[in-house]
Amino acid sequence: MLNRIDLSRADLNLLVLFEVVLNERHVGRAAERLALTPSAVSHGLGRLRRLLNDPLFLRTPRGVVPTARAMDLAGPIADILARTRNVISTAEPFDPAHSTRRFAIGAPDGAAAVFLLPLLAELHRVAPGIDIGVRQLLPAPGEMSPERAWRTVFADLEAGAMDIAVIPSGHIPTRFHARSLYHEDFVIAMRAGHPFADDPTLERYCEMQHLVVSFSGDPHGFVDEVLATHGYTRRIALTVPNFMFALAVIADTDLISALPRRFVAMHAARFGVISLEAPFPPTTFQLNAIASGAAMMDAGLAWIFDLLAPKHACSGNNLP
Secondary structure: OOOHHHHHOOOHHHHHHHHHHHHHOOHHHHHHHHOOOHHHHHHHHHHHHHHHOOOOEEEEOOEEEEOHHHHHHHHHHHHHHHHHHHHHHOOOOOOOOOOOOEEEEEEOHHHHHHHHHHHHHHHHHHOOOOEEEEEEOOOOOOOOOHHHHOHHHHHHHHHOOOOEEEEOOOOOOOOEEEEEEEEEOEEEEEEOOOHHHHOOOHHHHHHOEEEEEOOOOOOOOHHHHHHHHOOOOOEEEEEEOOHHHHHHHHHOOOOEEEEEHHHHHHHOHHHOEEEEEOOOOOOOEEEEEEEEOOHHHOHHHHHHHHHHOOHHHHHOOOOO
């Protein structure tokens, strides 16, 4: 955001000021929060405007409104401040009971929906000041190789774009710290009273209309590979980009879908969705929590990693 010349005259406090004014939309209220005078806030905004070459905030009778440039900068500045606060907090001994750190965890939405609620419950009990940011992870489009499908995840971990990733892959470079979170397979989900439940054979399964969760919209999934080995095909009537949306659609249609067992067990009931065992050989995969080896030297990150993936979790029996 700033070049080398700008950095020599930049003041981190100006970014804090930007954040508070953006949240308050009022110079006076921002001054109260920062324990400054309105004149000092206005002077700081003037310096920030010159630094970023934009008015940033326009005065109105009720306060100030951000410019389009200010809104574009809001995310990057919030990220800079969050990282800076984390860096400063790591200079002190980590105490989860009093920590106010934020950790970023990346995972596919079907996995996040399984581990997040137990994690939040435990944080509420032992570390109520810690915040979590969840980032959706997706495999590289069209990439069939497990080693390469999640390659951007490893790059983002090393770059510090997130602290921990949870991915369905055992192909993890040795420079990363990894631990098995749980094992997963698939069940066939459908609305209560669906006629397939009366005759859940493979032939009947292939006659149904199917929903596939696919962020890219590609209708071909792992089930189709399994069916092809037995000489069967199926009709993919709909693709949707995430698993929660899939449950909502299944609840009100005759579509059926192969969904992760643990995800369905935790969330299907609220949608009135039921599940049956798949009428084809199960595909089982392992969810691994990973972090960079260097990041694990941070006591706080190591603590949250152990909370997410305890050392005794290799069987996955500790999760719902």
